[in-house]
Amino acid sequence: MVVYSFYIFDRHTECIYTRRWNQRPPSASKPVRPQSGASLTSNGDTIPGARKGLSREDDAKLIFGTIFSLRNMVKRLGGEDDVFISYRTGDYKLHYYETPTRLKFVMLTDTKTNNLRIVLQQIWANLYVEFVVKNPLSPVEHPGGVGVANELFEMGLDSFITQVFPS
Amino acid sequence: MYAPARSSTSHMQRPKLTTLRAVFSLLIINKAGGLVYNRKFTAGLNDLSSNDLLIMAGTFHGVHEISRSIAPAPSQPSHIPLSTSSSSTATAGTTIQQNPTTLRASGIEVFESATFRLQCFQTLTRTKFLLLTEPQQPNVEVILRRIHELYADFVMKNPFQTLEMPIRCEKFDRAVDGFVRVRG
Numbered sequence: 001m002v003v004y005s006f007y008i009f010d011r012h013t014e015c016i017y018t019r020r021w022n023q024r025p026p027s028a029s030k031p032v033r034p035q036s037g038a039s040l041t042s043n044g045d046t047i048p049g050a051r052k053g054l055s056r057e058d059d060a061k062l063i064f065g066t067i068f069s070l071r072n073m074v075k076r077l078g079g080e081d082d083v084f085i086s087y088r089t090g091d092y093k094l095h096y097y098e099t100p101t102r103l104k105f106v107m108l109t110d111t112k113t114n115n116l117r118i119v120l121q122q123i124w125a126n127l128y129v130e131f132v133v134k135n136p137l138s139p140v141e142h143p144g145g146v147g148v149a150n151e152l153f154e155m156g157l158d159s160f161i162t163q164v165f166p167s
Numbered sequence: 168m169y170a171p172a173r174s175s176t177s178h179m180q181r182p183k184l185t186t187l188r189a190v191f192s193l194l195i196i197n198k199a200g201g202l203v204y205n206r207k208f209t210a211g212l213n214d215l216s217s218n219d220l221l222i223m224a225g226t227f228h229g230v231h232e233i234s235r236s237i238a239p240a241p242s243q244p245s246h247i248p249l250s251t252s253s254s255s256t257a258t259a260g261t262t263i264q265q266n267p268t269t270l271r272a273s274g275i276e277v278f279e280s281a282t283f284r285l286q287c288f289q290t291l292t293r294t295k296f297l298l299l300t301e302p303q304q305p306n307v308e309v310i311l312r313r314i315h316e317l318y319a320d321f322v323m324k325n326p327f328q329t330l331e332m333p334i335r336c337e338k339f340d341r342a343v344d345g346f347v348r349v350r351g
Contacts, residue, residue, distance in 0.1 A: 004239035020239075062237045069230045070278065073223055077212045077299070078282040085280055090273035091238040108239050 001165050004092060004108040006157070007060055008128070008148065011102035013068070015060035016145040019157065063106060067096055085117055097121055103128075109165075119164055127156045190347050191283060191299040193314065194220070197331045198293035200228030204334040208347050212283060212299060227297065231274035231287065238273060286311060310350055317342045 008017040067084065074084040086095045088111055095113075097105045097120035105120040131153040132138055138147030191212050195204035202224035205217075215223065278285040279302060288296045288311040296311050296318075321339035322328055328336065 074280040087278040
C-alpha cells in the first residue's frame, strides 16, 4: 500500500490543499503537454509515461476535471443518491469522498489499496474540521488554500497517513 | 505447469454456480469516442436517452485519456507506442506475444460508485468495451473478453459492417444476450 498524493477541492472548484508523498523527482525529460489542437485519437499513441512533468496546478486541474465528469456520470446513471467512490487504472487508484458541503477529498494510491472512503471521511472529520474549520484565525472560505495548510493539520495528516499506510 | 491460457478459459461456458448478480448494460465506444453499440440487459440504472448516452460515452472517452496523464507513479518501462509505423511492428509484435498486459493502456479500468461498477476493457485498436454491473458481480473481465470475442466473430467478420460506425447486427445482439443471460 503506497499513497501518492492527496487533494482537497472546495465548492468553488478550487484546489485548496495538495500533498504528495513518495514522489520521484521530476524526470529530466522535457514536459510534454497535450496540444489543444491535437485530436484525442492521435494522442492515444503517446507513451503513457511521457506526459510527466505537468506542474502541480495542472495536475490538480486535471484531477478535478476527471472527478467532476465522473461524478456527474454517476449521478446521471445511478440517480441523485449515488456517490462516486473510486476508479482504478493500471498505474494508480483514485479515491473520492465528498462532504455535504461539496468539499471534495481525493487520494491517489497504488492499485492494490482497498477502499479508502472511510479514511478520507476521517481526515475530514478528525483533521479538517478540528484544525481548519475550528481554527479561529482561518477564514471561512480558503481562496488559494489560505488557512488549510497549517502546522497542526499537516502534522495530523502525516501521522494519520503513516498509521493507515505502515511502510 | 499447464496453467490454461486466458483465452481458453473464456471459451469454456461453464454454468455459473450461484450468480444472481446483475449485468446492467454494455457500451462499445469506438476509438474516436463515439458510441457505436449500446445494449441493456437488466433494469436497475436510470434509463438514459440516446443523446445522453452519446454524451456519456464521449465524456468517458475524454476522462479515460486524462486519467492516463495524471498517473503519479512512473508506469512500467515496457510501454511501447502501439501504432508508430510499420518499421517497429516486428519488435512490437514480439512484445505483444511476450506479455499482452503491459501493452494495455493505463486508462480507467474499473470505476465504482455505490450502486454500480463500470469495467472498461480497451482493445489494442483502442475500441473500448464498457460493462456496467452490480458492484459484486464476479469475473467481469472474463465476460468482457468473451464479449470481445463475440464482437470479433459477429461484427468484424460481417462484410456489411463499416468500421467505427454504429453496430447493427442481429446475430451479435443475440449472441451477447445469450452469453450475458447465461453468465450474469
